[in-house]
Amino acid sequence: MLRITRFTVGKLRQCRSDGFYHLPNRISRISWKRQVCINGSPEVLVLPLYKGRTMSQLSCLRSGGLFLPRFVWKHSRHTVAFYSTSTDSKQTPTPVDQQDNKNSLRVPSDVKKLLDLAYPQRWRLSAAVGFLVISSAVTMSAPFFLGRVIDTIYTSSTEDFTSSLTSLCIMLTGVFLCGGAANAARVYLMQISGQQIVRNLRESLFSSILRQEVGFFDKTRTGELINRLSADTAVVGRCLTDNLSDGLRSLAQAGAGVGMMLYVSPSLAAFVLMVVPPIAFLAIIFGRFLRSISRRTQDALAAATQLAEERISNMRTVRAFGKELMELQKYAGKIDHVFDLAKKEAVVSAGFYGVTGLSGNFIILSVLYKGGLLMASEAMTVGQLSSLLMYAFWVGISIAGFSSFYSELMKGLGAGTRLWELMDRKPEFPLNEGLVLRPEQFKGELEFRNVSFAYPTRKDSSIFQNLSLSVPAGSIMAVVGPSGSGKSTLVSLLLRLYDPDSGMVTVDGHDIRDLNPYWLRSHIGTVSQEPVLFSCSIAENIAYGATDPSQVTTQDIYRAAQIANAHDFIQDFPKSYDTVVGEKGVLLSGGQKQRVAIARALLKNPKILLLDEATSALDAENEFLVQEALERLMHGRSVLIIAHRLSTIQSADAVAVLDRHRVVETGSHAQLLANDQGLFRKLMEKQAFLQTEQKQALFK
Ligand SMILES: Nc1ncnc2c1ncn2[C@@H]1O[C@H](COP(=O)(O)OP(=O)(O)OP(=O)(O)O)[C@@H](O)[C@H]1O
Numbered sequence: 001m002l003r004i005t006r007f008t009v010g011k012l013r014q015c016r017s018d019g020f021y022h023l024p025n026r027i028s029r030i031s032w033k034r035q036v037c038i039n040g041s042p043e044v045l046v047l048p049l050y051k052g053r054t055m056s057q058l059s060c061l062r063s064g065g066l067f068l069p070r071f072v073w074k075h076s077r078h079t080v081a082f083y084s085t086s087t088d089s090k091q092t093p094t095p096v097d098q099q100d101n102k103n104s105l106r107v108p109s110d111v112k113k114l115l116d117l118a119y120p121q122r123w124r125l126s127a128a129v130g131f132l133v134i135s136s137a138v139t140m141s142a143p144f145f146l147g148r149v150i151d152t153i154y155t156s157s158t159e160d161f162t163s164s165l166t167s168l169c170i171m172l173t174g175v176f177l178c179g180g181a182a183n184a185a186r187v188y189l190m191q192i193s194g195q196q197i198v199r200n201l202r203e204s205l206f207s208s209i210l211r212q213e214v215g216f217f218d219k220t221r222t223g224e225l226i227n228r229l230s231a232d233t234a235v236v237g238r239c240l241t242d243n244l245s246d247g248l249r250s251l252a253q254a255g256a257g258v259g260m261m262l263y264v265s266p267s268l269a270a271f272v273l274m275v276v277p278p279i280a281f282l283a284i285i286f287g288r289f290l291r292s293i294s295r296r297t298q299d300a301l302a303a304a305t306q307l308a309e310e311r312i313s314n315m316r317t318v319r320a321f322g323k324e325l326m327e328l329q330k331y332a333g334k335i336d337h338v339f340d341l342a343k344k345e346a347v348v349s350a351g352f353y354g355v356t357g358l359s360g361n362f363i364i365l366s367v368l369y370k371g372g373l374l375m376a377s378e379a380m381t382v383g384q385l386s387s388l389l390m391y392a393f394w395v396g397i398s399i400a401g402f403s404s405f406y407s408e409l410m411k412g413l414g415a416g417t418r419l420w421e422l423m424d425r426k427p428e429f430p431l432n433e434g435l436v437l438r439p440e441q442f443k444g445e446l447e448f449r450n451v452s453f454a455y456p457t458r459k460d461s462s463i464f465q466n467l468s469l470s471v472p473a474g475s476i477m478a479v480v481g482p483s484g485s486g487k488s489t490l491v492s493l494l495l496r497l498y499d500p501d502s503g504m505v506t507v508d509g510h511d512i513r514d515l516n517p518y519w520l521r522s523h524i525g526t527v528s529q530e531p532v533l534f535s536c537s538i539a540e541n542i543a544y545g546a547t548d549p550s551q552v553t554t555q556d557i558y559r560a561a562q563i564a565n566a567h568d569f570i571q572d573f574p575k576s577y578d579t580v581v582g583e584k585g586v587l588l589s590g591g592q593k594q595r596v597a598i599a600r601a602l603l604k605n606p607k608i609l610l611l612d613e614a615t616s617a618l619d620a621e622n623e624f625l626v627q628e629a630l631e632r633l634m635h636g637r638s639v640l641i642i643a644h645r646l647s648t649i650q651s652a653d654a655v656a657v658l659d660r661h662r663v664v665e666t667g668s669h670a671q672l673l674a675n676d677q678g679l680f681r682k683l684m685e686k687q688a689f690l691q692t693e694q695k696q697a698l699f700k
Contacts, residue, residue, distance in 0.1 A: 138178060141175065187245060197240050209229070250397075478655045525545070531594060538570055542577075655667065659679050
């Protein structure tokens, strides 16, 4: 056990910020004290995570998930990481879509979660509350002193009137200036802390989304997640920023107002306070309603966002089918639902605000009535009545302010419930835990052993039953089979996007469930049938393949593009490598996208390659260029290629034919072709027949 003092938090903050970081695997022991442990691997030192400092990171670390680099510092040989000792069991593995509406049961824990979010900002918030106390004290002392001024005006003799009035007014001016400054400081500190909380909330939520297994994304709609990330966090943020600040001020002022009223006239204050119980009762009912309607509104908004997001991102299809009007009507239907909920909320809110506003006015009226009677019996001076009237006025305003705080808080809790569900969801697969093979152990031999599998969303429809297939290290295995036979599913299982229901997938004899998925994926390159590029420059898209894109040089990118036969077409673009490719690479042709994707995979330099050959016909030149690039990419690696072209099948070391949930034939191209009754022969004959027909049609 080492004791270190030189790794300060300040130093840790200087760390690089280029994406997620590889977590240490086996943590031997961690202490909350400033001690470190060596976790089996001599390069990794682990520091305890300071309680509270990084609440948002805690949640992602608990499940061994993505490690945000802000808390990782590379120091010559060592990677220093903050890590939590917590073995928190609060994480509920309930899928988001199975959670039901249990608002009323969860209020205390939800409020606690809101407070947990605010915990890292406790010093700023404490300072803000300090300033709040000062500014409220000033505001609330004003009526008292103004009452004194009025009594001075009424009772002072002429000679000392001017000097008393002047000194009182000068003193009050000073007090008001202090109050103004304290108020400004309160607003500033509250706003900054609130925004920091929202920022942390968004980061935590995004981190939680990124950690979920692929099966989760099969079940959960993208629009729903986007809505949570943008709209729900905004609602929770609003509840924690201006609202919290105004709410605390209203609460403090109402409390101080009532206190001062009790001080000036206890009997009158008791009379006025009779209004509180009915308002509190009303507020509880209103709060419950608001929480539930807020949740329903956010759900309805998510459905509308989902529809809009899907249609806008597939605008070409909508346009090609001329469905703009139909889509507009569908969207209008969704937002009508949001509007209906808003109408219900408006009716109930109108009633609540009406009653709280009325009660404020009743307080003033009752002070005037009761105070008038007390003045008539000379039990109260005109100055005291004036003070009480001003306090009553403040209390009235504070009740209105507090009602609005309360309603925003309830809405925030309603939206927050949706966020906690997602943030607490424990992914079914770990992201960064498990065995890492040493370079000399890692050969790249792949094997499917008696694998049975059905997709989690369609458990009753089996894709594989006792499928076995092996790819020797450094060889090329082409997989062919009818459409829907499960060729792409093989790739998904090798990437461990899903786990088999029985049997196992192995790499160098190790079940991939024992291997660290993050490590495994860093050694697998994929080029899919329709590669997806990101909406950034071509250079950035190619660099995305590297483990550390910030370390990639322009020369590395050029070299990868040259090998992938992409350099020439990229240079023909006016902005060359800085050309932005549009959403999903829509501004490039199919063949160009494929070659950029091949360059991206080349930069990764993986041991294992999983390729899904494009089925869409490329023109002869493009096909040649892509084929040539693929051959260069495959050289010296273990390759599983879903083959559609005869040339690929011929050049593979072995071919596997998939059909009826298993591999029905394996062998070299020549061996399989020699089997007259085999499926491979039939598939090839069919393809040859189709190709001959196409050629004949071309020359007619
Ligand atoms: N995420 C998913 N969830 C549920 N079912 C899926 C999923 N992906 C694919 N399937 C189903 O699994 C079966 C196998 O699909 P897969 O894409 O592996 O076939 P394939 O042989 O690659 O087909 P093709 O040659 O047409 O690309 C299909 O019936 C498909 O509908």
